[in-house]
Amino acid sequence: MNEVIEMQDVWKTYQNGTHALQGVSVKIDRNEFVYVVGPSGAGKSTFMKLIYREEVPTKGQISVNGFNIGKLKQRKIPYVRRNIGVIFQDFRLLPTLSAYENVAFAMEVIEAPKRQMKKRVMEVLELVGLKSKAARLPAQMSGGEQQRIAIARAIVNNPAVIIADEPTGNLDPETSWGIMQLLDEINFRGTTIVMATHNKEIVNTMRKRVIAIEHGSIVRDQQRGEYGYDF
Amino acid sequence: MTFNTFLRHLRVGFNSIFRNGWMSVASVTSIVVSLFVLGVFIILVLNVNALADKADKQVQISAYLNLNVDQKLREKVQNEISAMPEVSKVQFVSKEQGLTDFRNSMGDEGKELLEGFGKDNNPLPDKIMVEVIEPTTVPFVAQKIEALNTSHTEQPIMKVKYGKGTIETLFKVTRLVRNIGFIFVAGLAVMSMFLISNTIRVTILARRREISIMKLVGATNYFIRWPFFVEGTLIGLIGSVITVALLFVGYDRLAASIGSDFTLQMSLLPLSQLWQWGGLLIVLGVLIGMWGTTLSIRKFLKV
Numbered sequence: 001m002n003e004v005i006e007m008q009d010v011w012k013t014y015q016n017g018t019h020a021l022q023g024v025s026v027k028i029d030r031n032e033f034v035y036v037v038g039p040s041g042a043g044k045s046t047f048m049k050l051i052y053r054e055e056v057p058t059k060g061q062i063s064v065n066g067f068n069i070g071k072l073k074q075r076k077i078p079y080v081r082r083n084i085g086v087i088f089q090d091f092r093l094l095p096t097l098s099a100y101e102n103v104a105f106a107m108e109v110i111e112a113p114k115r116q117m118k119k120r121v122m123e124v125l126e127l128v129g130l131k132s133k134a135a136r137l138p139a140q141m142s143g144g145e146q147q148r149i150a151i152a153r154a155i156v157n158n159p160a161v162i163i164a165d166e167p168t169g170n171l172d173p174e175t176s177w178g179i180m181q182l183l184d185e186i187n188f189r190g191t192t193i194v195m196a197t198h199n200k201e202i203v204n205t206m207r208k209r210v211i212a213i214e215h216g217s218i219v220r221d222q223q224r225g226e227y228g229y230d231f
Numbered sequence: 232m233t234f235n236t237f238l239r240h241l242r243v244g245f246n247s248i249f250r251n252g253w254m255s256v257a258s259v260t261s262i263v264v265s266l267f268v269l270g271v272f273i274i275l276v277l278n279v280n281a282l283a284d285k286a287d288k289q290v291q292i293s294a295y296l297n298l299n300v301d302q303k304l305r306e307k308v309q310n311e312i313s314a315m316p317e318v319s320k321v322q323f324v325s326k327e328q329g330l331t332d333f334r335n336s337m338g339d340e341g342k343e344l345l346e347g348f349g350k351d352n353n354p355l356p357d358k359i360m361v362e363v364i365e366p367t368t369v370p371f372v373a374q375k376i377e378a379l380n381t382s383h384t385e386q387p388i389m390k391v392k393y394g395k396g397t398i399e400t401l402f403k404v405t406r407l408v409r410n411i412g413f414i415f416v417a418g419l420a421v422m423s424m425f426l427i428s429n430t431i432r433v434t435i436l437a438r439r440r441e442i443s444i445m446k447l448v449g450a451t452n453y454f455i456r457w458p459f460f461v462e463g464t465l466i467g468l469i470g471s472v473i474t475v476a477l478l479f480v481g482y483d484r485l486a487a488s489i490g491s492d493f494t495l496q497m498s499l500l501p502l503s504q505l506w507q508w509g510g511l512l513i514v515l516g517v518l519i520g521m522w523g524t525t526l527s528i529r530k531f532l533k534v
């Protein structure tokens with residue numbers, strides 16, 4: 001079994017009746033880097049939320065890293081989440097905690113041994129290139145730096161998959177490239193990455209697998225694909 | 232849960248008490264008020280009970296016999312009373328003995344007043360003095376003695392007397408104090424619970440972001456809930472400890488200030504007999520804190 005994520009005929013209808021996903025089937029292998037593209041409101045974020053179990057599918061099967069997460073008991077969810085790192089365009093850092101503390105928080109929460117914590121946090125801060133700014137508060141850092149901290153937090157517990165929903169959405173082009181290089185590096189080290197994006201330049205330059213979603217359905221799935229839209 | 236995690240929950244819960252400032256003060260105050268009232272009631276009831284107990288010990292039933300009762304019938308009645316399971320002691324007091332006792336109890340003034348009375352001219356009836364094992368059974372035993380009249384052709388009992396007034400009032404007062412106190416305190420306890428639950432709600436709302444991130448990185452529900460429990464429980468604990476301190480210091484002062492009045496002080500229970508009730512109040516405060524937390528966690532923390 002080489003796939004980290006597998007969806008079989010997944011449907012998602014929100015409470016208000018919106019059909020966000022309609023019969024999505026897809027397999028994503030270990031170590032893949034996948035762009036999820038498509039118009040606004042197509043269902044990209046919904047697709048991602050189903051993977052990290054923020055939402056449950058209305059119909060269909062989803063497995064992530066061997067867990068059948070459609071049938072998952074409520075109290076098992078945390079353990080599945082520990083296999084998944086999430087990154088958002090608004091960073092979602094805790095404003096009162098330093099960069100170091102924000103990353104350590106993710107380890108504290110899963111009750112990692114304290115001995116390992118310091119070593120591991122410094123390790124990932126070094127990887128994202130912010131070891132020297134460990135003591136800064138989020139407000140004292142640039143957007144790109146904050147996103148690097150968020151990435152450090154996402155990878156600190158060694159997840160099998162990283163889900164990134166428009167990670168460069170709030171960043172200027174140059175900073176965005178920095179973030180992309182970092183994600184590429186993380187992917188190279190063995191983490192599967194699923195990234196929703198509206199960034200045409202990135203998708204067309206850093207060629208990866210592209211899954212296009214429109215009206216809740218996958219309309220295109222190409223290896224080394226291109227963005228394919230004009231927005 | 233590791234020890235470090237435990238310390239973390241303590242730290243986070245403790246810090247948020249201070250962060251919530253006035254909310255915490257209001258919660259602690261409400262606990263103090265309700266437990267204080269409860270404490271005052273408990274102390275009152277305990278003291279009234281002790282007083283009643285003491286009064287009861289002195290109370291005897293006097294069964295006055297009709298004048299026509301001869302020795303045979305009198306002994307029979309005496310035996311029947313002795314046979315009652317509630318009765319501990321039965322003593323016959325002849326009218327001559329009664330007159331002497333009466334004289335002695337009246338002192339010098341009485342001597343004059345009772346001048347004309349003597350062996351052949353005794354206004355007092357014979358009586359049987361009865362003591363019971365359990366003070367609360369006094370009215371019941373008195374009734375039973377009175378009922379002896381129906382089982383004899385010649386009615387032997389003229390009248391049954393006991394410290395009716397004092398005993399019954401005391402019991403009534405205790406019961407009343409207990410009931411009113413209970414309702415009052417239950418109301419106040421519910422109020423404290425809601426105030427605490429509100430404080431916890433504020434904490435939960437203030438930490439919404441933190442909680443959502445905790446969930447995303449895989450914190451268990453227990454991990455998320457613990458600090459709130461610590462906070463609620465600590466509020467309950469702080470409130471109840473303050474209350475117990477206030478009550479005990481106040482009681483001590485009260486006892487000291489009426490110390491000159493010997494009889495009154497005798498009837499106030501010593502502080503050493505109230506310690507376990509202080510413990511009970513603290514347990515109650517903690518429980519109220521936990522309940523308040525549970526309420527708001529169920530409502531506001533859908534983990």
Ligand SMILES: Nc1ncnc2c1ncn2[C@@H]1O[C@H](COP(=O)(O)OP(=O)(O)OP(=O)(O)O)[C@@H](O)[C@H]1O
Nearest residue numbers: 014015016018020039040041042043044045046047
């Ligand atoms: N919680 C929700 N409740 C109801 N409808 C929702 C909810 N979340 C999303 N939707 C709807 O579902 C559809 C898909 O939304 P989704 O957020 O997945 O789109 P998207 O592809 O991520 O869009 P964007 O590129 O703008 O981020 C939209 O019509 C949206 O309005």
Ligand SMILES: [Mg+2]
Nearest residue numbers: 044045046165
């Ligand atoms: Mg989206």
